[in-house]
Amino acid sequence: MSESSTMDGPGGPDRRRRLARLAYGAFVGGVMGFTLTALALQWLGTAAPATLTLFQGIALIITAATGAIGGIMVAMSFSRRLYNIENQSDESDPEEYGDAAPLLRFAGTGLLATAVQFAALALPPERGAGDIVLPLIMAALLVQLWANWQLWQRSDELRRAVTLEGAAIALAAIILIISLWAPLAIYGHVGFDPLAVVIVITLANLVPSLWITHRRGL
Amino acid sequence: MQNQLKALRVAKGWSQGELARRTGVTRQTINAVEGDKYDPSLPLAMRCARLLGVPVETLFTDIWEPEEEG
Numbered sequence: 001m002s003e004s005s006t007m008d009g010p011g012g013p014d015r016r017r018r019l020a021r022l023a024y025g026a027f028v029g030g031v032m033g034f035t036l037t038a039l040a041l042q043w044l045g046t047a048a049p050a051t052l053t054l055f056q057g058i059a060l061i062i063t064a065a066t067g068a069i070g071g072i073m074v075a076m077s078f079s080r081r082l083y084n085i086e087n088q089s090d091e092s093d094p095e096e097y098g099d100a101a102p103l104l105r106f107a108g109t110g111l112l113a114t115a116v117q118f119a120a121l122a123l124p125p126e127r128g129a130g131d132i133v134l135p136l137i138m139a140a141l142l143v144q145l146w147a148n149w150q151l152w153q154r155s156d157e158l159r160r161a162v163t164l165e166g167a168a169i170a171l172a173a174i175i176l177i178i179s180l181w182a183p184l185a186i187y188g189h190v191g192f193d194p195l196a197v198v199i200v201i202t203l204a205n206l207v208p209s210l211w212i213t214h215r216r217g218l
Numbered sequence: 219m220q221n222q223l224k225a226l227r228v229a230k231g232w233s234q235g236e237l238a239r240r241t242g243v244t245r246q247t248i249n250a251v252e253g254d255k256y257d258p259s260l261p262l263a264m265r266c267a268r269l270l271g272v273p274v275e276t277l278f279t280d281i282w283e284p285e286e287e288g
Contacts, residue, residue, distance in 0.1 A: 157262060158247035
């Protein structure tokens with residue numbers, strides 16, 4: 001049990017503070033997610049999601065989620081006030097913000113690059129200009145690689161352990177899913193959409209990482 | 219793995235941040251170790267024990283017992 005939760009009780013101050021933080025995060029994330037999705041739909045030139053394929057819709061949801069979370073992380077990295085709202089605990093250290101800010105900035109930048117990547121992938125190929133979209137996706141991938149490398153370099157042993165644990169689960173999940181998917185697609189039972197492959201790989205990476213990050217108390 | 223990190227740290231009058239600075243990790247790592255959410259590496263365990271002035275086996279206890287032969 002974490003130190004902060006040892007003071008937790010039904011309706012206790014710690015519980016109320018955590019609920020307030022959750023409500024604040026949900027509100028900010030919801031507003032940012034809605035805005036990003038609306039902008040992405042506008043960019044696609046349609047207000048009717050029915051014209052999108054299932055995978056394009058999922059790509060837009062990933063765009064909104066990673067864009068909102070990444071945006072909040074980058075904003076916190078530049079604002080001590082925002083960071084303190086999100087990270088108040090009895091053990092919080094005034095100097096902690098200085099150490100946490102670069103980590104938040106690089107993690108948020110990586111997520112924002114993922115949002116750009118998926119927004120570009122969601123663009124229907126027949127309507128998208130390959131000359132713009134393809135370099136944009138390549139640039140987003142390079143930014144992700146750079147941000148992840150910077151994050152790894154600045155991480156301590158707990159963050160590195162969380163990264164490695166998430167990566168191991170992601171690899172196992174991806175091998176299983178693709179190994180099942182390939183024969184089913186070869187024999188014509190399911191389709192094999194390249195966008196779906198990227199979505200599966202991304203979700204197989206993001207979901208375990210978030211779960212382990214929470215489980216390890218980060 | 220159970221540990222006495224919090225009790226010994228508080229007895230020393232250090233915050234989590236102070237112990238984190240002295241051991242070269244983040245406060246979240248110390249918090250995760252104290253909360254039994256993360257087992258530290260051997261070097262970190264040894265650094266904590268040295269700073270708190272106790273043997274590692276006093277700081278961290280494992281309930282595992284070897285099976286009796288025979």
